[in-house]
Amino acid sequence: MVQQTIQVGLGERSYTITIGTGLLERIGPSLQTTKIANRYAIISDDQVGSLYGEQVRKSLQQAGIASELILFPHGEASKHLQTIGQLASVLAEKGFDRGDGLVALGGGVTGDITGFLASIYMRGIPFVQVPTSLLAQVDSSVGGKTGVDIPQGKNLIGTFYQPKAVFIDTQVLKTLAADEFLSGMAEVIKYGVSLDAEFFNWIGDNCAAILALKPAVIIPMIRKCCELKAWVVEQDEREGGLRRILNFGHTFGHAVEAASGYQLSHGYSIAIGMRAVAELSVRCGYADKAVVEAILTLLHQYQLPTEIPPGFDRALLRQYLSTDKKTIGGRIFFVLPEAIGKVRITDQVQDADIDAALAGVYSSPPIK
Numbered sequence: 001m002v003q004q005t006i007q008v009g010l011g012e013r014s015y016t017i018t019i020g021t022g023l024l025e026r027i028g029p030s031l032q033t034t035k036i037a038n039r040y041a042i043i044s045d046d047q048v049g050s051l052y053g054e055q056v057r058k059s060l061q062q063a064g065i066a067s068e069l070i071l072f073p074h075g076e077a078s079k080h081l082q083t084i085g086q087l088a089s090v091l092a093e094k095g096f097d098r099g100d101g102l103v104a105l106g107g108g109v110t111g112d113i114t115g116f117l118a119s120i121y122m123r124g125i126p127f128v129q130v131p132t133s134l135l136a137q138v139d140s141s142v143g144g145k146t147g148v149d150i151p152q153g154k155n156l157i158g159t160f161y162q163p164k165a166v167f168i169d170t171q172v173l174k175t176l177a178a179d180e181f182l183s184g185m186a187e188v189i190k191y192g193v194s195l196d197a198e199f200f201n202w203i204g205d206n207c208a209a210i211l212a213l214k215p216a217v218i219i220p221m222i223r224k225c226c227e228l229k230a231w232v233v234e235q236d237e238r239e240g241g242l243r244r245i246l247n248f249g250h251t252f253g254h255a256v257e258a259a260s261g262y263q264l265s266h267g268y269s270i271a272i273g274m275r276a277v278a279e280l281s282v283r284c285g286y287a288d289k290a291v292v293e294a295i296l297t298l299l300h301q302y303q304l305p306t307e308i309p310p311g312f313d314r315a316l317l318r319q320y321l322s323t324d325k326k327t328i329g330g331r332i333f334f335v336l337p338e339a340i341g342k343v344r345i346t347d348q349v350q351d352a353d354i355d356a357a358l359a360g361v362y363s364s365p366p367i368k
Helices: 023-034 046-062 081-093 108-123 134-140 170-175 178-195 197-205 207-211 215-235 242-247 250-259 266-283 289-301 314-322 351-360
Strands: 003-008 015-020 039-045 066-072 101-106 127-131 148-150 153-157 165-169 334-339 342-346
Touching: 003 215, 015 023, 015 215, 023 046, 023 127, 023 165, 023 170, 039 046, 039 081, 039 108, 046 066, 046 101, 046 170, 066 081, 081 108, 081 148, 101 108, 108 127, 108 134, 108 148, 127 134, 134 170, 134 178, 134 215, 153 250, 165 170, 165 215, 170 215, 178 197, 178 215, 178 242, 178 266, 178 289, 178 334, 197 207, 197 215, 197 289, 207 215, 215 242, 242 250, 242 334, 242 342, 250 266, 250 314, 250 334, 266 289, 266 334, 266 351, 289 334, 314 351
Parallel strands: 015 165, 039 066, 039 101, 101 127, 127 165
Antiparallel strands: 003 015, 148 153, 334 342
16 A cells, blocks of 8 residues: 655644555554544535445444544535534534544535534544545645635635644545546646646646546645645644735635535636636736746646636625635735746735736626
């Protein structure tokens, strides 16, 4: 079994990310060794839970660890406070206390819900991340951001709460639908544009092998993303400054995602957001058109969308932009690319330029 580890250095909150193939079968022995909790509630959505829930529960059982598998309906529509309340009630009914923990088994929605639940249940119990989507493996399972949505915007209620461990089994990617894998590639590309030009070029050069899920490229790709995120989180755990880099493409992207009623996937929305913010950077004079073209070329190489679908309400998009959680004092902070691998974080952006950037990425004239 191929296996690699990365340490996220956060003092007493430090933890290990383990990446490899066949890890689901070894979670039990790993948790038995680390003794993070006495027993676990495996939190998963009904789709992922039906695929891997019993496998993880059996691994824990064979290691002598008691567990309960608790499911919720899949999809972004479940990512709200009502789900948190329902899951907390189940935990209480089953007698879970401060000596117990949670396992987040699933994609980004499951990780966000489970991490938030862990941070507030009994005023905080431990949890581990077992991400099953590419997007969660390269991004959302690492760094301790948790949260749920409210009608006014995405992730507006949440906490910073680090997991005790992250187990990334690349074998589960084989069961992902093609569009879900491509959605995750948007986050991979984000790291290249914002932090590492060499990695950006590597993603383009290895497209065929990546899409074929070759372990020789998939494991190094996931590791690189986790290393880059760990480096940022270690320096700015609570997004006081540097960590905003990781929001490249997300300010526009979250607005697009919310305006779609969460029908457009997170990764696809971020791909559109990356194109929009690159266009904005050109308008602000921080980048030239070659940067936009390089980003577009790589996004298209991975069949990712770069235009806002027809019929999106421009006023609604602007409304979601204004309530973005990165907005401070009424000013929206944007992560603008200056070159591949180099970005600028600024709130000095004119409304006219924002509107022009949005207009430039519509596939057809927007609704006024």
